[in-house]
Amino acid sequence: MTAAVALQLPPSVAATQACCAHCGATAPAGARFCCGGCEAAYAIVRELDLDSYYLRRTLDPSRPPPRPDKVDVIEPAAYAEACGDNQYRIELAVHGLHCAACVWLVESVLGREPEVIRARLNATTGRLSLAWTGRREVADRLARRIAALGYRVAPIAADDARAIGDETAGLLRAMLVAGFAAANVMLLSVAVWAGAAGEMGAATRDLLHWISAAIALPALLYAGRPFARSAWSAIRAGHANMDVPITIGITLTALVSLHETALGGAHAYFESATMLVFFLLVGRYLDRRVRGRARSGVAHFLALSRVPAQVIRADGRLETVTPAALSTGDRMQVASGDRLPADGVLVSEATLIDTSLLTGEAMPRTVRRGALLHAGTVNLGPPIAVEVTAKGERTLVAEIARLVAEAEGGRAAYRMLADRVARRYAPTVHAIAAASFIGWIALAGADWRDAMLVAAAVLIITCPCALALAVPASGLVAASRLARAGTLLKSPTALERLAEIDTIVFDKTGTLTRGRPTLIRDGIADADLAAAAAIAAVSRHPLSRAVVEAASTVNPRTDVTEHPGLGLEAGAVRLGSRAFCGIDDRADAVGPELWLARPDHPPVRFRFEDPLRSDAVETVRRLQASGYRLALLSGDRPATVRHVAAELGIEDWAAGLTPAGKAARIAALAQHGARVLMIGDGLNDAPALAAAHASLAPALASDATSGAADAVFQGERLGAVVSLLDTARAAHRIARQNLLFALAYNAVAVPLAVAGGVTPLIAALAMSSSSMVVVGNALRLDRRRPA
Amino acid sequence: MNALLLLIPIALLLGLGGLALCLWAARSGQFDDLDGAGSRILFDDDKPIRRTKP
Incomplete structure (x- = not known):
């Protein structure tokens, strides 16, 4: 493991290059840290004797470095929930986790706080559940502690957190119960089938049937609920989904089997019913888990947009309030590096605004007095005053969220292939079962019990195990194959x-x-670059960052002042826009640029591009x-x-x-x-x-x-698009093959069942073998060479 | 066949025990973080989180 290898290296290795000892980003030459925040974070880790974190971690270069920012220290105390005597708990979303070492660091740092009872960070979802004794406000201090390490923390409303976990947890429990029942009932059924050759007496057979019923019926009642619920809501909405034939099939099978058992009949189908439910639940649980992860990402975003606001009262006092408590016309102060909690009009002179959250454009915009600013954007300039014009549901972020919800409503109308098939399949199957019931009574003169058994056999043999697995199986294999590729x-x-x-x-x-912009190095002397980087090191502007990144050595100057939207000034040296540096060059500007003006030197132009x-x-x-x-x-x-x-x-x-x-x-x-x-x-x-x-x-x-x-x-590669589309097409092809197979299987099995030739043994064999063929075909997808 | 009367209940009880164990594991959140659980053992902490008695 990486951890084991890294342990043999001396702790100083991380600091020998121009890399920040804490966040791993470029640091000024000679300095161990890129900024004060990282130095403080490093001190916390050292003080708690947790430095092995730096040896154990593997930073993921595709994620933002764990650099403590002033941005977004949301005070979560209001979201804490009292639990028991003098105890509180809270769910926090932690952003910026890189690897297991990050999880360990956060848990360890919190664990050493005297009040903390439990600190458990879920590496899969990035959710921290925290419990402590003492006052509610302790949460704020704990959150700041994590933020000081370079992770972003936001409270998740307890309801959001629970809703996501509940469905998967319910499916998991149902799956476990169904698995237990299927295994044990099958065990008993095998005994019945083996005994059917003659050695088992009728009394023993009935006993085994009764025991099967005692296991299968409660299990089906419990584990079948997800299907019954979905089938019911589909029927109420006026259409049939795959869950309708599943639910009807399971219910009828269970009832007929119970009836047969009560009358001492030779055939009961408990094992088929429980197996079916178990197989289907496995597929559904895996599917929900993958999607639950994605949904929790959305919940975390909502959490991050809850930034507290600083309101300037009439007497000049600053007061911290929640965004919900803002009202239109309030003046709020937004510190340098803070996110705007509400939409508003700029009252201060000018500033730089990072709108990347809204537009995806990396370059900050310069805004002047009277400009409309949106919630979610970040103030990169000096502290500003903003007059609130809209908050909460009325902000641009909320507006976009509404547009998304609207468009998604339209997409929800998309019918899955399996559902389209189910719509025709369910009525057909039920009609055939009913027809064979009536047919056996009317034409063959059978008594209603035998006719009922035949009808049940039809339902079981057609119970769409293969059909219900045909599409999800290929989807699941494709999804896991894609997940491995990122x-x-x-x-x-x-x-x-x-x-x-x-x-x-x-x-x-x-x-x-x-x-993000990258410096074009053509024709720029190293000395010029070093001079520019020395000034740029203090700035958060993306262009400054790009200059610092390109420079091999950086000796930051301490006498730099930043003029938002214009540039940086250090003594007689200026780095910034053309006008700011007083340059009278009419050369065409294609992309973003910076000029370096020094006394006794010709001005140097730095050009940037956003590389493909x-x-x-x-x-x-x-x-x-x-x-x-x-x-x-x-x-x-x-x-x-x-x-x-x-x-x-x-x-x-x-x-x-x-x-x-x-x-x-x-x-x-x-x-x-x-x-x-x-x-x-x-x-x-x-x-x-x-x-x-x-x-x-x-x-x-x-x-x-x-x-x-x-x-x-x-990851960095756009080629993921090609492999995604390839895999999707292959999965679709295999899903169609599976459906065709399942239909062909039914074409053979249904006449057999209608003719009364299907015993429970044949039903179980047919059902499992058809399911296995379908799953096996889906697994073929995994063996294709990557495109 | 009398052995069945003893053996089937025993088998079922053992099975139920397993089921109860699985349900307990699910309820106490052991399946919540399958990614983290694997790497957690690599971070043996000398000073684990103290459990304070309520």
């Missing part, structure tokens, strides 16, 4: 919709490109070769978008679009019959993602975007 599927119907795609629409920034993802060109070419129509929709300026589109060879592009505009474009494409896959990362893409036939977002996207998308891909 693509997470969230929607149950995503694969089917992805298989139908013919048009792909890309967002630009952060999707086709990396989403490394395999963007190749991916676009491969998608075009596979026959997909490609388009590029961006909120960015036309010049930049045209440049990127030309580089990639995408002919169909549009620039300067609003979130609603993007969604409208997608809707227009859909109206002309296109099945659109939207790929985007910004919150501004969220409505478009929800409006498209299927959608995909990079994992680094804002959580709301990942919430709206059907699938999320991790």
